[in-house]
Amino acid sequence: MLDLQERLSGRLGSKGWLSQADAVPYQRDWLDRFGVAPLGVARPADTQEVADVVKACRAAGVRIVPQGGNTGLCGGAVAHGQDTVILSLSRMTHIEPPEAESGSIRVGAGVVLSALHEVVERHGLIFPLHLGAEGSARIGGLIGTNAGGSQAFRYGLMQDLVLGLEVVLPDGEIWNGLRSVLKDNAGYQLRKLFAGSEGTLGVITRAVLRLFPAPRARVTALLALPSHEAAMAFGALVRREAAEFTSALEFFSDFGVSLALKHVAGLTFPLESRDAAYVLVELTAGSALVPLDDILASLLEQGMAQGLVSDGALAMSEAQRAHFWRLREEQPEGQRLEGQQVKNDICVPPGKIAAFIAAGGQICQEILPGARVNPFGHLADGNIHYNISPPEGGEMAADSIPALVQALASLATGMDGSFAAEHGLGRSKVALADNSRHSTERALMLALKQALDPAGIMNPGVVVASTWQRRTFQMPGIS
Template identity: 60%
Template sequence: MTGLASKLSDLLGASGWVSGSEAAGHARDWLDRYGAPPLGVARPATTEEVSAVIRACVAEGVPVIPQGGNTSLCGSAVSGAEDGVILSLARMAQIGTPDPDAGCIEVEAGVVLAKLHETLAPHGLIFPIHLGAEGSAQIGGLIATNAGGSHAARFGMMGDLVLGLEVVLPDGQIWDGMRAVMKDNAGYALRRLFCGAEGTLGIVTRAVLRTYPAPKRRATALLAIPDVSSLIRMGTMLRAQAGEMLTGLEFFNDVGQGFALQHVAGLTHPLDTRTQWYLLAELAAGSEQVPVDLILETALTEGMEAELVSDGTFAMSEAQRAALWRLREEQPEGQRLEGPQLKHDISVPPGRLGAFIEQGAALVEGILPGTRINPFGHLGDGNVHYNLSPPEGENFGTHAPAMAEALGRLATELGGSFAAEHGLGRSKVVLADTLRDKTERDLMRRLKACLDPEGILNPGVIVDVHDK
């Protein structure tokens, strides 16, 4: 191991190889649940250096764990065993010149999402992925996890926004698939293979991403909703009336809002009353001629007449819009500061979301009475972050696995998934083996074994080849 560390240090230089206490910040995941001390952290500056690191580790039989912003909630970006090499893409952060004619931009994998937004704004362009961790999440990690976020129902997930990729394979070969076209049916869609693979099949180093013109008109409102049935019905009404102009349809409940208001500075409740549910709706249009504010006002009026909405407020400025979005986006932070929590990333067909929320509550109450349930997420695509806090003054004890399996099984029975947008990582491998069809899991193992026969890239993530 000392020889490999010396070789990587010589290869990458003083700023490209860190070990010991300097590597500690890369060793544990965001929730501090996973991570063993690595041999060190490789910080290559070019694709060729990534390839060289891989080849050196293959020669020594040492696993490589790709790491972006280390914001994974499933432990996929840290080592599962001591003496692995973490490969950080942070130094590969070049952003190309936007091409408004082609509607795309080339970026390196280490580009932070917020930086990409800042770069595109002066050109009147957007990249339509938004999530709470955008100040630290990197493009390579977002591709590797096929991230979703709050605008996925309108623009798709990360894989839908990737036109081309450059990837270093598990043997160090470099695949150049940097083609800036939507239509490329020359065989298997290889770029799709690496979107959502969590760094187990290859390491994304560069990407061609789709961009869109920035909206010229927006309308944003926070609606108070009395119950979950009304929440679903109001979402259906908004989708029918707003169509492709509906860019955001986010929901949260008063439990989560209470956590956020109590623990996160600068948040205020903008309505006259508190209710059980809240719906954040946003419409956007690329033309000044589209009356998005009128469309949203009409939908709100009809929702009130149908007793689906009890109160509401419109954002009258960009500051007010940002304040409304913060209420939704600070839900995870508020619950984290409340104390111990369990995160469940669930998706079901949107029409069955109400059934999941209600039946899930009964399951959780049956396992640990008094558990505080905080469901929030993306009504437009049926993705609910079903996060739990234990009864006040208590902890979850040994109940976490039973809760995860019960909720995952319910999602599966309703035609959904127990891993909507966070991936499997290390935390959900056993759950996937339990709840997913054996043929599906075997196909994934065969694919992993074919592309990475030595098991070098991110072993133990998504599938555990050697245990089956």
């Protein structure tokens, strides 16, 4: 191990190799649930240095954990054992000038999402992935987890926004797939294979991303509604009447609003009255001639006439629009500051959102009486962040947490949905996937892992356990 550390230190220099003593900022995940001290942190500056690190670790039999901004919620970007090197992409931040005519841009895997937004917006373009952690999340990690965000239903997941990739494979070889075309059917879609692989099949080093013209018109409204059923009905109305202009359709609950207002400084409630549910709707258009104000006003009139909307406000300035979005995006922080919580990243068909919330609430009360549930997420694509706090002043018993998670996963699966919508599996959901997905699906994933990484050095224990064997699982019942 000492030889490996000396070799990596010599190859990467003082900026590129951090000893175990200096690795503390990279050691724990964002929720502080996973992570042990690694041998050290490799911070390569280019693709060849990444390849050299991988080859050196492979020769020494040392495991590698690729790490982007370390904003993940499933423990997939930190060391599980001390015989591990964390490979941070934080120095690979080069951004080439965007190709406006082609609608693409080539970037390093270490580019922070908000930095990419700033660059392309100066050219009248957008990269349409937006999420709460965009000030820290890096492009490589976002591809590795196949991130979604608030506009996924309009523009797709991260895999849909990637045109080409460069990847260092587990043997240290470099695959250069940096192509800038949407249509490339020359065999298997390798770029999509690595999207969602969470660093288990290789290290993403560069990417070609899709860009879109910046909207020239935008309107935003925050609405109060009497129930999640009403929110679903209003969401269906928006998609029917303004489908091609809808860029965001978010929902959340009054409990989530209360947590954000209680714990996050600078937040105020912008409507005259509170209600059970809220919808944040945003319409955008590439032409300033599109009458978005009239379209949204008509939607609000219809929503109120049908008893779906009880109150609402239009953003009259960019500052007010930003405040509406903060009320939605600060809810995870508000719940974190409230104390103990269980996070669930669920997806069901959009038409089943209210049914899931109702059935999930019953499950929570049966397993943990008095549980406080904060469902929020993306109304148009069915992604529900279903986060649970214990009864006020109480705590969750340790054995209630896995029971809650498994029961909710089974509920989502039974509704033709998923227990892992946009956060990935990481380390925390591998057993859940083994218990909730058919053995054939898990065996296919293991076969891919073993084919590309036979030595098992790339982020072992993430996505699929190396010890997993093909077998049939019986879905647990819901009490």
